[in-house]
Every structure is written in structure tokens, then in C-alpha cells.
Amino acid sequence: MxxxxxxxxxxxxxxxxxxxxxxxxxxxxxxxxxxxxxxxxxxxxxxxxxxxxxxxxxxxxxxxxxxxxxxxxxxxxxxxxxxxxxxxxxxxxxxxxxxxxxxAARTKSLxxxxxxxxxxxxxxxxxxxxxxxxxxxxxxxxxxxxxxxxRGEGPLVNPMPVARGSARVNSHHNPLEPFRPGGRLRYNPKLPVQRPRSIPDDRWLELFGALRSNRDRALLALAVSNGARAAEILGISLADIDWGDQLIRLTRKGTRVEQWLPASPEAFVWLRLHLADLGTSLDVNGSLWLTLRRRSDSSADLEYRPLTYDALRKVLTRANDMLGTNWTMHDLRHTAAIRMAHDGTLTSRDIQTILGHAHLSTTTEIYLVEDQDDTIRRVQHHLAHRAEHVASNPPTVAAGYDSADLNVLFGGVES
Structure with missing residues (x-):
């Protein structure tokens, strides 16, 4: 050893x-x-x-x-x-x-x-x-x-220990916060704070315009309207669509709970166009998302197959290559959440329910925060307003100093 x-x-x-x-x-x-x-x-x-x-x-x-x-x-x-x-x-x-x-070695992504x-x-x-x-x-x-x-086997002490002082992790539990499953592991690195990655409206229109089929447009329109995860949307069948109330039923990742979610009218328009492209070959209880070309393996004939997560990633890869971006499906979930958070008519409980978060603190800590882009715009406006104020109200030059010399020294404007 x-x-x-x-x-x-x-x-x-x-x-x-x-x-x-x-x-x-x-x-x-x-x-x-x-x-x-x-x-x-x-x-x-x-x-x-x-x-x-x-x-x-x-x-x-x-x-x-x-x-x-x-x-x-x-x-x-x-x-x-x-x-x-x-x-x-x-x-x-x-x-x-x-x-x-x-x-394999990196090629395009090198x-x-x-x-x-x-x-x-x-x-x-x-x-x-x-x-x-x-x-x-x-x-x-x-x-x-x-x-x-x-089971009474293996080492007597777990080789992956918890950090010191983590033995009573929920001893002073706040009833408004979720219970922590256990103490922090001793060798866990700290996670960097990540802000939600919202796609600006103009960039979203560019991404949507780069899609090649009604299937892809319908799928992404559903994702950006209610924030459903990619795996959840890929599991939808024709029987999971309520056309009258414009709802879709999906199975939540993790809990496996079925839930009805609203979707935008635009998403249902693209969904209608997608179904028109499929014709009458779609199984009511089968996958709603099929490959655009018929596929086969060594033991089957050519057929349209359910769209997989890897194939969906390829859809976004092609669009990103065209635009020079690196958007992901999870960015659409963040975008939907930020849009809902900025809508004054929706409560934090509404957003939690739509996103499928188990705890309200998850929703509030990630999405109900000040938007960084809005903060930057306000600070830029403050700096521009201050620059205009200084330019229109130049400081008085004290006796004994030449204003021309001070302008050269501090970057002022010659009068």
C-alpha cells in the first residue's frame, strides 16, 4: 500500500x-x-x-x-x-x-x-x-x-466523513426553511454562487428564428412559456394535451408526480403546425416528439423514433453554431422563471408550483432576486447623469492655479 x-x-x-x-x-x-x-x-x-x-x-x-x-x-x-x-x-x-x-479529442470545441x-x-x-x-x-x-x-460489512467508519460540527445539523431548524438531509461532507468544495441565466427577448427571437422545424419551435416555445425541464417535455404524448384550456400534462423529474401546466397560445400554434407535419401516423399514447427522419438499427425497419435528450441537444448545437452562442435547454427554464418573477400578478407560490420546486426557499433564493442586467442599466444611468452634472457645473478653480493646466492634468475640456 x-x-x-x-x-x-x-x-x-x-x-x-x-x-x-x-x-x-x-x-x-x-x-x-x-x-x-x-x-x-x-x-x-x-x-x-x-x-x-x-x-x-x-x-x-x-x-x-x-x-x-x-x-x-x-x-x-x-x-x-x-x-x-x-x-x-x-x-x-x-x-x-x-x-x-x-x-475522443476535442475538435470544433478546442x-x-x-x-x-x-x-x-x-x-x-x-x-x-x-x-x-x-x-x-x-x-x-x-x-x-x-x-x-x-449491513455490518465494510469499514467501521465511513471513509467520506462529514465536517466537524455537523453532527446536529437540524437541531436549530427554522420552520420556514427545508430540512437539510445531513451534515456537509468534509471534503466538499464550496459552490460558486450562480445567477439564473435568462435569455434576453431579442436573443430569444434570434434563437427561435434559427430553428429548422415546427417540431423544434413547438418544443422550445413550450419550454420557455412554463419552464418545464427538457426531460419532462420529451415525455409528453398527444393524450397529455388539453387543447381547450391550453394545458399540458407532464411527469415531474424526481418526484414522478403528474402535473398540468399552462402554456402560451403561441406554443399551441406551433404545436398545431407540428402535428400537421406528422399527419395521422402519431400514436395517441406514444411520444409527441419524433425524429424528422426515419431511423433503424440492425433488427428493425426504418421508422420515426422518439426524440432523445441527446438529439435535442444537437438541435440547440446547430442553432448555436449559426448564432455563435451557447444557449442550453436549462436557460429556457431560467428565462421562463425570470419572466414570471417580473410579473407583478404572480406570487412566489405560483412560480414555485409551475417550476415544480419542492421548497419555496429554492424559488425565492434563485429567481426572486434583483435582476443583474437591470441593476447595471440603473448604475450606468447614474454614472451618465453624474457625468452630465459635472460637465454642466465645473468646479471653481482656486486662486493661484491655471485652469488650462488643470484641464490637461485631469482630462478636462478646454473652454
Whole structure:
């Protein structure tokens, strides 16, 4: 085993051992070793994770975090049952410095990775692990060991410890705030404060004009009118549309609760045009969003298939390439929320209900804040007004000073 004091984080290279593989069994995603045999402790944990009602994509996310942990244990030359907080700490230190592994080298995105888009003022993703990724990895590792410690197996102490002073996290709970699920993990990096990314109206019109089909226009018009998440909108069928009251029914991500949401008249116009393009081939209970071209695999004929999240991302990628922007579907959710927050007739409870937030504090802390662009415009107006006031009321030159010399020194205007 590598001694803790001798572990050189800067020179560590994690091996490309094992992989996450899709399965047809009860556990939809598994971590398998080089022999393609599932890692049994991970499989049993993910089986319990599935039994608690978690969705397949959450299982996939947990599997990738545990694959990284297993690779790290191989670097440390230690069995999973003998891991300590030193291994957790060093993994976090490594993730803070390392680049994420890529299956293919960057091509088109090579010049933009990590830079800020001058139009949207948003930063492009780079190859570094962000704070949210590290925090999610820590949470998964801790949950994994909590499962095995509860069963009386694994180490006696969870190798992903909570911060000191977090033992009684809800002892002084404010009834107006949500309960915190547990203490802050010791090695969790701090999250940068992120403001909602609203798309200005003129930029929204540019993005909408860059779309190529009525399907894409209807989908984005629905998203920007009620702030529904992309995965929620993609699950809509024809039976989930109430044309009379202009409502759509979707299944909320996470809670899986069905909810009716209003949509704008414009969104329903584009939805009508989209259905006219489809003709009579649409299944009432099938997906409302189909590929524009017929697809097939080796075992099926050509057919129109449900639009996937990755395909929807490609739609936005093509529009962004045309405009030189980097908007995302989640920006549409932020845009809808900011528009509702600026409407004086809607309460914070109304916005919480439409967005599907479990806690009102989530809505108020993220969206019911002063808009940064409005603040900038007001300060710019203040500075311009002050400059006009100074120009129209120049200060009196004291006796003994030449006004021409002072104008040269301080950038004044010659009279």
C-alpha cells in the first residue's frame, strides 16, 4: 500500500480500468471489471438504490462515480473495505487538479473550451472537474459506504466523513426553511454562487428564428412559456394535451408526480403546425416528439423514433453554431422563471408550483432576486447623469492655479 505521506497527487494517473455497462437485468447499469464481471459490492448497492425508486439515469450516474472510486482504490493499492478518509481526501485533491478523461479529442470545441461567450456571457465547459461533480462524487461514495456499514460489512467508519460540527445539523431548524438531509461532507468544495441565466427577448427571437422545424419551435416555445425541464417535455404524448384550456400534462423529474401546466397560445400554434407535419401516423399514447427522419438499427425497419435528450441537444448545437452562442435547454427554464418573477400578478407560490420546486426557499433564493442586467442599466444611468452634472457645473478653480493646466492634468475640456 502507498503510504499517505508518499502519495504524490500531481503525478497520479488513474488507470482506464473497467467500465460502466448497460444491463437488461434489474440493475440497468453495472460497473464491470476488465473481465466483464460486475463488481459485486457495487452491484448490490445499486440493486438497493433501484429498489428505493431511483430512475435508470440516476443509477448510471452513481455507477460512473463508483467506477472512478474503484479506479482510485487501484491507484492506492487498497481494498474497498479498508479505505479511510485519506483516500477520500486525496481523490478530491486529484479531481481538483486533473482533467476528465475523454473518449475522443476535442475538435470544433478546442478553441472555445473554458472561454466565455461574448454574446451570452456564459462560460463554455472545459475538461476540469467542476465543484458540483466533486460534491456528487463525494455523496455517492458516502452513500455506498453507509449502505455497507448498515449491513455490518465494510469499514467501521465511513471513509467520506462529514465536517466537524455537523453532527446536529437540524437541531436549530427554522420552520420556514427545508430540512437539510445531513451534515456537509468534509471534503466538499464550496459552490460558486450562480445567477439564473435568462435569455434576453431579442436573443430569444434570434434563437427561435434559427430553428429548422415546427417540431423544434413547438418544443422550445413550450419550454420557455412554463419552464418545464427538457426531460419532462420529451415525455409528453398527444393524450397529455388539453387543447381547450391550453394545458399540458407532464411527469415531474424526481418526484414522478403528474402535473398540468399552462402554456402560451403561441406554443399551441406551433404545436398545431407540428402535428400537421406528422399527419395521422402519431400514436395517441406514444411520444409527441419524433425524429424528422426515419431511423433503424440492425433488427428493425426504418421508422420515426422518439426524440432523445441527446438529439435535442444537437438541435440547440446547430442553432448555436449559426448564432455563435451557447444557449442550453436549462436557460429556457431560467428565462421562463425570470419572466414570471417580473410579473407583478404572480406570487412566489405560483412560480414555485409551475417550476415544480419542492421548497419555496429554492424559488425565492434563485429567481426572486434583483435582476443583474437591470441593476447595471440603473448604475450606468447614474454614472451618465453624474457625468452630465459635472460637465454642466465645473468646479471653481482656486486662486493661484491655471485652469488650462488643470484641464490637461485631469482630462478636462478646454473652454
Amino acid at each position: 502507498i503510504d499517505e505521506a508518499e502519495r504524490n497527487i500531481e503525478q497520479v494517473q488513474i488507470p482506464r480500468w473497467g467500465k460502466v455497462e448497460q444491463s437488461d437485468g434489474t440493475v440497468p447499469w453495472l460497473v464491470v471489471g476488465e473481465d466483464l464481471v460486475p463488481v459485486e459490492p457495487v452491484r448490490r448497492f445499486l440493486l438497493d438504490f433501484v429498489a428505493r425508486g431511483n430512475r435508470p439515469w440516476s443509477v448510471r450516474s452513481y455507477a460512473y462515480d463508483l467506477l472512478r472510486w474503484w479506479r482510485w482504490l487501484r491507484v492506492c493499492e487498497i481494498d474497498w473495505e479498508r479505505a479511510t478518509s485519506a483516500e477520500s481526501r486525496d481523490l478530491v485533491l486529484w479531481m481538483m487538479r486533473a482533467d476528465k478523461p475523454r473518449n 478553441t472555445t473550451a473554458g472561454t466565455v461567450n461574448v454574446i451570452t456571457r456564459k462560460r463554455y465547459l472545459d475538461d476540469r472537474y467542476c465543484a458540483r461533480t466533486i460534491r456528487h462524487s463525494n455523496a455517492v461514495v458516502r452513500a455506498f459506504y453507509e449502505f455497507w456499514i448498515e
